[in-house]
Amino acid sequence: MSRNPQIEAIHEARYDLQTCAERDKPAAREKLYALLQQAALRANPPIRPEDVLDALYEDYKEFRRTKHRQEWPKLGR
Amino acid sequence: MYVRASGKARVVLHHVQEQVRIGIMTAVEAQWSPLKLLILGEDPQLRLYAEVSVWYKKIEMFRKGEDQRMFVQEPTSEDLAVHRSLLRRLIADGEHLVCLIDQIGLPENVEAITPQSVSATLEAIRADYRGWHEPMPAQLRERILHQVFRDVA
Numbered sequence: 001m002s003r004n005p006q007i008e009a010i011h012e013a014r015y016d017l018q019t020c021a022e023r024d025k026p027a028a029r030e031k032l033y034a035l036l037q038q039a040a041l042r043a044n045p046p047i048r049p050e051d052v053l054d055a056l057y058e059d060y061k062e063f064r065r066t067k068h069r070q071e072w073p074k075l076g077r
Numbered sequence: 078m079y080v081r082a083s084g085k086a087r088v089v090l091h092h093v094q095e096q097v098r099i100g101i102m103t104a105v106e107a108q109w110s111p112l113k114l115l116i117l118g119e120d121p122q123l124r125l126y127a128e129v130s131v132w133y134k135k136i137e138m139f140r141k142g143e144d145q146r147m148f149v150q151e152p153t154s155e156d157l158a159v160h161r162s163l164l165r166r167l168i169a170d171g172e173h174l175v176c177l178i179d180q181i182g183l184p185e186n187v188e189a190i191t192p193q194s195v196s197a198t199l200e201a202i203r204a205d206y207r208g209w210h211e212p213m214p215a216q217l218r219e220r221i222l223h224q225v226f227r228d229v230a
Contacts, residue, residue, distance in 0.1 A: 004226050006226060007226060014201075017197065017201055018140070018201055021188075021189070022133075022188045022189045022190045022191070022194045023188075023189035023194075025193070025194035025197045025198065026191070026193045026194060026197060028197070029193075029197040029200070039225045039226070040225070042224065042225045043221060043224045043225050044224060047221060047225075050204065051213075051221060052221065052225060053204055053208075054204070054207055054208065054212075054213045054218075055213055055217075055218045055221040055222055055225075056222070057204075057207070057208030057209075057212065057213070058208075058212070058218070060208065061148065061208075064144075064148045065148050065149075068144060068148050068149060
């Protein structure tokens, strides 16, 4: 799938929600769901934010793999 | 049936009687008190907080294992089966904890774990479960991605 800034922003927000400190979690969730809601409104008929999240999961796996590859050299330092 | 009270139960009983005597506890509360202690424990909120912390620790460990087995490499069918069963257990435990938090609340804590953050974590692992183990049919996925993001899929 080609890189799309909106998709990248959703993946980043999802990753943030998974990895952020507890105190930041409600805000991270709010940010992710705002992006999902915005995207869901573009579908016809309208869909749920969770549907966008689920539709993107395969791509999110790739995002996580890339993230891991980027972080691996940093850990080795 | 008469059951002899153990040492600890005698102490609790004496404590309850004392609280009734000085008017801190009503007679009805006194009747329930030993059962409350048995079922909820001495400090229910603190106990629940400890359970939530353990749940978070399990999720943290799970994420590390998930990274290695599911993301660094292509997962085997065995990886998928283990991942599925562990995630189901974490979700079930999370649902149970959310239910208890709803009943008795969480104490303030240094990690800033709140009912909202626990719910957000549970929601995130449920979404991961769907992503790995209940994937959206390809046709529906492509239709959604095409409608929502136009230039992709």
